[in-house]
Amino acid sequence: MPSRSQLFCIVCGGADVVGLIQLISVPVICTQLWRSASEARKVARADIDLVGCRGCGHVFNAVFDPARITYEANYENSLMASPRYRQFTDAIIERLFAAYDLKGRTVVEIGCGRGEFLHILCQRGIRTGIGFEPSRPSETVSVDGAMMRFISSVFDPALAPHADAVCTRHVLEHLPRPVDLLRAIRKAYASCPAQVLFIEVPNGGFMLDQLGIWEFLYEELSYFTPSSLANMLRLAGLSIERIEPAFGGYLLIAEAICGPHDARHPASSPAVAENFHTFGARYTATVTAWREWMDLARRQGKRLALWGGGSKGITFLNLLDRNGQHVVQHVIDINPLKTGTFTAGTGHQIVPPAALKDSPPDAILLMNPEYETEVRRALRDLNIAVQLIPVSGYLPPPATA
Ligand SMILES: [Zn+2]
Numbered sequence: 210m211p212s213r214s215q216l217f218c219i220v221c222g223g224a225d226v227v228g229l230i231q232l233i234s235v236p237v238i239c240t241q242l243w244r245s246a247s248e249a250r251k252v253a254r255a256d257i258d259l260v261g262c263r264g265c266g267h268v269f270n271a272v273f274d275p276a277r278i279t280y281e282a283n284y285e286n287s288l289m290a291s292p293r294y295r296q297f298t299d300a301i302i303e304r305l306f307a308a309y310d311l312k313g314r315t316v317v318e319i320g321c322g323r324g325e326f327l328h329i330l331c332q333r334g335i336r337t338g339i340g341f342e343p344s345r346p347s348e349t350v351s352v353d354g355a356m357m358r359f360i361s362s363v364f365d366p367a368l369a370p371h372a373d374a375v376c377t378r379h380v381l382e383h384l385p386r387p388v389d390l391l392r393a394i395r396k397a398y399a400s401c402p403a404q405v406l407f408i409e410v411p412n413g414g415f416m417l418d419q420l421g422i423w424e425f426l427y428e429e430l431s432y433f434t435p436s437s438l439a440n441m442l443r444l445a446g447l448s449i450e451r452i453e454p455a456f457g458g459y460l461l462i463a464e465a466i467c468g469p470h471d472a473r474h475p476a477s478s479p480a481v482a483e484n485f486h487t488f489g490a491r492y493t494a495t496v497t498a499w500r501e502w503m504d505l506a507r508r509q510g511k512r513l514a515l516w517g518g519g520s521k522g523i524t525f526l527n528l529l530d531r532n533g534q535h536v537v538q539h540v541i542d543i544n545p546l547k548t549g550t551f552t553a554g555t556g557h558q559i560v561p562p563a564a565l566k567d568s569p570p571d572a573i574l575l576m577n578p579e580y581e582t583e584v585r586r587a588l589r590d591l592n593i594a595v596q597l598i599p600v601s602g603y604l605p606p607p608a609t610a
Contacts, residue, residue, distance in 0.1 A: 216260060216271055219431065220388060220441045223264030226271075227485055230492050232257040235527055236553040237277050237427050239520040242546065246556030253277065254554070255427050261417075261488075266481035267437030268413045273430040275385055291543065293580050297456050298326065301409070302333055305374065308464075309405050311335050314373035319364040319390070320380035324357060331355035339370050364390060369397035378409040381441075382431040391445030399467050406447060408463040410438065415458040417484040422492050423521045423528075423576065423600065424459070434481055438463055457579040496528060502606035503529045507536040512568075516584055516597075517576030518542035518552060518559040525576060525600060526555045538570060543587070562587045565595075572596040 216226040234254045243249035258271045305311055312334045318327050321340030331338050331352035338357045347361040360368060375394055381387040391406075398404050413432025415421045425432075433441070435452050438461055442449050447465040455462045506513060515522050518540045530537050531554060540557045542548075547559045565588075575584055578599040585597065598607055 218262035218264060218267055219269055219386060220267040220437050221262060221265040221444065223262055225263040226260050227263060228271075229259040229261050229268065229485060229488050230257075231259070232425060232528070235425075235427055236523065238279075239426050239428065239523040239553050241553060242550040243553060243556075244550060246551045246558065249551035249553055249556040252553045257425060257427055259425065259432075261481075261485040262437070263482050263485065265437045265440040266414075266434040267440070268417070268432040268434065270427070270430050273385070273427070275430075278383075278428060291580060292583050294456070298329065301407075301455075301462065302326075302329055305405070305407060306333060309374055311374060315339065315371055316374045316376060317341070317370060317372040319375065319377040319394070321359070324359060326376065326378060327357055328352055331357055339372070341365075341368075364393060366393050366397035372398065372404060374405045374407065376407040376409075378407075379411075381408065382410050382429045382433065385430060387431060388441050388444050391441060391447060395446050395467055404466065405450070406465045408438070408461075408465070409455075410461050412454055412459055412461040413437070414461070414481070415454065417481070417488055419458060419601070420491055420495055421459065421601075422495060423525045426520045426524055428520070433461055435461060436481055459577070459579065499525075499600075499606050500529055503536055507534060511536060511571045513537045513572055513574060514539045514541055514565065514570040515557070515574040515576060516541045517580070518544070518547050518550075519576070521576040521600075523552050523554065525574075526552055526557055530557070531555045537574070538568070539564065541565065541573070562591060565593050566591055569593050569595055572598055575599045 217224055218226055233256050235257060237253040237255050255277055256272055259268060260271045261268045313336045315337040316327065316330050316335050318340045321327055321342045324340050327338035327340050336355055338355065340359050341362055341364045342359055343361060343363050345359055345361060347359055349356060349358045362368060375398065381390065384390055394406060410433045411424060411429065414434040416424050416432055438452055439449055442463065442465050447467060450464040450466060452461065452463045513536050515526065515537045522540055526537060535557060537557055540552055540559045541562055542559050543562065548561050550559050551557065552559065573595055575581060575597050578601055581599065
């Protein structure tokens, strides 16, 4: 673990920063697609030294090194294959159309990935969708009579096109100075104060309150709590319309407009500081309970599967099923791009649900209970009846495997 010098909060700049937990030797990038188990096990590793700012409630990795993050072409983190996540995204879009009258308008998305969100916006009736995304080439395509344009760049106010709404989803948590991006957005769009900025980030408050401890991964430098997100928006000179938990509490969504800040959203709250105080002990007790549970299952010769080959599943496996004989035989994921690939750091093979028919496991660990309904439906369709064990920080492991 690299030593940390005097720490300052990366959101508010305050020095009242306390240590929370450390995760040693986790994969630097979780969601790259590895084609062999041995290649997957050789993944670059780094440590996480998670700290919390008592001034604004922000949580971040104090030893994060952005130079270690290089996304390759085989990076895959789309959640859109899941009907539940797609339904959530549709509801967000519905809300934005209703609240900000987006029909026939222009929307800019910063960090648009493959452009799936913009694509749905175009199908729903915006006129132009423009995405900033350094990992893909600049091009223009038409979608159902709308135009979708990709700019192969990080967001640059000098390149900023006119926009009626700006979105940035799952971007701010990767940035060493997240407030700088918000200031750049404000600078680019300050002359049109009615424009809305929509933000979606993982909910660090949920990780602290509900022990969403399998969410921590090296790629994400930051975990915003409602108070640190509010602070950051205020520091960027944006006025907060709304900040709330979403998707079962796993995510935070925010809407803001250019203008003076709204005093309804406080700087920090005593509850956040209290959570900092108890988090380390709660984290250790939960990881220990799951480790003992997995060891017992291993000794009993159980065959487990794990549903969810995303970052949560990969963090869980790296903490609990990395060395020796794997007790998790297969990782199941419905994203066809992941089929036949292997999990970073541990080399578990990722298979589609249908593969369970050949060798049903004794039980399935469900990494995100938000997907329980669709997972149960998929198992019913495949005529597979096995125990489904939700893996949530606040739920202890079951009595037996
Ligand atoms: Zn702070």
